[in-house]
Amino acid sequence: MADNSFLNSRFSMYDLIARKRDGGCLQTEEISFWLRGMLDGSVPDYQTAAMLMAIFWRGLNEAETFALTEEIVASGEQLDLSGIEGVTADKHSTGGVGDKTTLIAMPLAAACGLKIAKMSGRSLGKTGGTADKLAAVPGFKLDLTEAELLAQVADIGLAVVAQNKNLTPADKRLYALRDMTATVDSLPLIAASVMSKKIAAGAGVIVLDVKYGSGAFMPDAASAVELARLMVKLGRSAGRRVTAVISAMASPLGAAVGNALEVAEAAEILQSGQAVRGNEVSADLRRLSVVLAGELLYLGGLAADRATGWQQAEVALANGLGWQRLLQFLQAQGGDVSALQAGQLVQAEFVLPVLAASSGYLAAADAARVAEIVQFLGAGRERLEDEIDYQVGVRFKQPAGAWVEAGDVLAEIYASSLLRAETAARDLQGILSVLPEPPQIEPLIWGLVDEQGQVLPWAEL
Numbered sequence: 001m002a003d004n005s006f007l008n009s010r011f012s013m014y015d016l017i018a019r020k021r022d023g024g025c026l027q028t029e030e031i032s033f034w035l036r037g038m039l040d041g042s043v044p045d046y047q048t049a050a051m052l053m054a055i056f057w058r059g060l061n062e063a064e065t066f067a068l069t070e071e072i073v074a075s076g077e078q079l080d081l082s083g084i085e086g087v088t089a090d091k092h093s094t095g096g097v098g099d100k101t102t103l104i105a106m107p108l109a110a111a112c113g114l115k116i117a118k119m120s121g122r123s124l125g126k127t128g129g130t131a132d133k134l135a136a137v138p139g140f141k142l143d144l145t146e147a148e149l150l151a152q153v154a155d156i157g158l159a160v161v162a163q164n165k166n167l168t169p170a171d172k173r174l175y176a177l178r179d180m181t182a183t184v185d186s187l188p189l190i191a192a193s194v195m196s197k198k199i200a201a202g203a204g205v206i207v208l209d210v211k212y213g214s215g216a217f218m219p220d221a222a223s224a225v226e227l228a229r230l231m232v233k234l235g236r237s238a239g240r241r242v243t244a245v246i247s248a249m250a251s252p253l254g255a256a257v258g259n260a261l262e263v264a265e266a267a268e269i270l271q272s273g274q275a276v277r278g279n280e281v282s283a284d285l286r287r288l289s290v291v292l293a294g295e296l297l298y299l300g301g302l303a304a305d306r307a308t309g310w311q312q313a314e315v316a317l318a319n320g321l322g323w324q325r326l327l328q329f330l331q332a333q334g335g336d337v338s339a340l341q342a343g344q345l346v347q348a349e350f351v352l353p354v355l356a357a358s359s360g361y362l363a364a365a366d367a368a369r370v371a372e373i374v375q376f377l378g379a380g381r382e383r384l385e386d387e388i389d390y391q392v393g394v395r396f397k398q399p400a401g402a403w404v405e406a407g408d409v410l411a412e413i414y415a416s417s418l419l420r421a422e423t424a425a426r427d428l429q430g431i432l433s434v435l436p437e438p439p440q441i442e443p444l445i446w447g448l449v450d451e452q453g454q455v456l457p458w459a460e461l
């Protein structure tokens with residue numbers, strides 16, 4: 001990063017904070033001054049915290065958000081994927097409960113010919129990120145060198161590694177401060193944070209899954225669309241092809257929430273090909289994964305249109321090539337897949353059923369409350385240094401809207417202590433409502449934001 005002494009003499013952080021507090025705008029070089037100062041120590045964290053709060057309330061205009069994103073990218077190294085033959089692609093979800101689409105969509109897209117290099121940070125969310133889920137596979141290592149990552153992507157078309165420490169250091173610092181100052185939920189700060197990492201990670205094609213609802217950052221579809229359009233624009237200005245699927249996160253995605261449970265569910269879907277026979281609870285997860293894989297193929301130019309992309313993804317699911325690619329990828333990174341193949345990855349000490357107290361139609365479980373229960377069981381972390389229990393979580397046995405009889409098993413709690421299992425079972429039963437009338441089930445996929453930022457409702461696709 002460049003010497004900040006010249007900038008230091010021209011700007012006052014105090015004045016910049018006051019201007020943003022009063023609703024004014026920051027110039028590109030003022031944003032540079034701030035972030036460079038934050039990293040070299042000349043701007044103390046308390047001033048960055050104050051600036052973040054001012055941004056939280058006043059927002060950033062598009063030019064400021066672009067400048068912030070570019071400065072975060074410039075704060076560290078960038079991965080150079082240009083030596084890899086073929087189309088390099090990445091997929092990113094803004095985060096949700098039970099969201100293991102990456103584990104299904106990426107092997108499918110790789111099996112169809114895309115080259116996928118993904119960096120995944122350890123999550124501070126209540127239920128673990130992709131890196132945490134993969135760590136549930138014995139022996140799997142996320143710390144490949146850059147040369148190993150490039151070789152693996154060139155060879156089998158898929159690698160997932162931990163966030164490189166030298167990539168976007170400014171985001172790391174900003175995120176830690178946002179996390180401690182209640183300023184995470186800011187649309188421009190989320191957009192700059194996500195897209196700076198995606199741009200620095202080097203892929204040419206990026207498909208975003210922007211979620212809304214109680215288990216997501218964005219409360220409703222309108223704000224998810226706004227975030228998606230901004231992120232698509234940020235990617236395009238950096239020369240990347242980006243689209244965003246807008247999907248609901250009011251209730252958990254698929255059947256499982258918890259790290260090993262989620263890997264097992266993703267494996268079941270890939271392994272069984274037709275997947276949902278006998279497991280209606282996973283149908284939404286399967287569908288969204290196919291849509292995301294198809295979108296990657298279409299955007300990457302490997303499918304002539306979206307419908308062909310989805311169809312190619314379906315074929316890779318049905319013929320087992322996606323499953324083979326998942327196994328190949330896990331093994332290439334040291335993973336022992338024998339338990340996964342045998343359906344024995346989940347080894348929790350205590351498994352307790354949650355039963356329907358009455359007969360009726362099962363309402364959708366609230367994603368945020370399920371996340372709290374799963375965090376209580378030990379599947380997520382509050383601080384980065386917290387240990388995760390990979391074996392714990394919840395598995396739903398009935399889909400929302402199903403007719404259930406009193407005494408039917410609605411879900412299972414996986415826990416490492418009986419006390420926690422009993423508490424979680426009681427809490428889960430408290431949030432699973434059985435209704436006399438069929439509940440309204442929100443459509444899973446709301447629509448899409450295309451490369452030009454156009455909003456395409458799902459019904460029109």
Ligand code: URA
Nearest residue numbers: 094189190191193194
């Ligand atoms: N994920 C990120 O990487 N950054 C944010 O700000 C929010 C979610």
